[in-house]
Amino acid sequence: GAGVSQSPRYKVAKRGQDVALRCDPISGHVSLFWYQQALGQGPEFLTYFQNEAQLDKSGLPSDRFFAERPEGSVSTLKIQRTQQEDSAVYLCASSPHSYEQYFGPGTRLTVT
């Protein structure tokens, strides 16, 4: 079966532009997570959805970051007015239960 997919795989944005990153989780997975991975570091938690409800957004670094999952399936992470420090790989993961998470390939965002 299909795994978690993310698009685009690569995104180059000029500083100040808005970007939208898409995540298609595994069908039927209730939980969806977004992580940010800087170069040479481990992923860091951004936000968590259970179905369409955003239950935890404590990891979002600023109010420029916004995530949604309106129908409890596909999720979009939006970053407004991108800054150079936003350059990272953004990983999406889904899970049928709480603990084992299935990760997508990530979107590499480069802000120039």
Add this chain to the structure above:
Amino acid sequence: SQQGEEDPQALSIQEGENATMNCSYKTSINNLQWYRQNSGRGLVHLILIRSNEREKHSGRLRVTLDTSKKSSSLLITASRAADTASYFCATDGLTGTASKLTFGTGTRLQVTL
């Protein structure tokens, strides 16, 4: 912020040798997991060990957990070139969103022929 550190940061071994990497974490946990990340790809779940377990095996993988020392180790036996990747430990906590993962800094493993 990262939960803790892994050591070594980088490890280079020859095919057939065993590879051991260690992970330390800071807060009390529910479970500890190990993930592998190949260059340019997402993370792949390897193994989960619960806080009340001390050792777990899966194929060529052996994981230990010492909650008194807040540390874990991952042993890969009879390594193969295909094991070349970065390895991360990740913990999930007892409070807040229990299932959100907090990752270590990772160990980059290179297995040469």
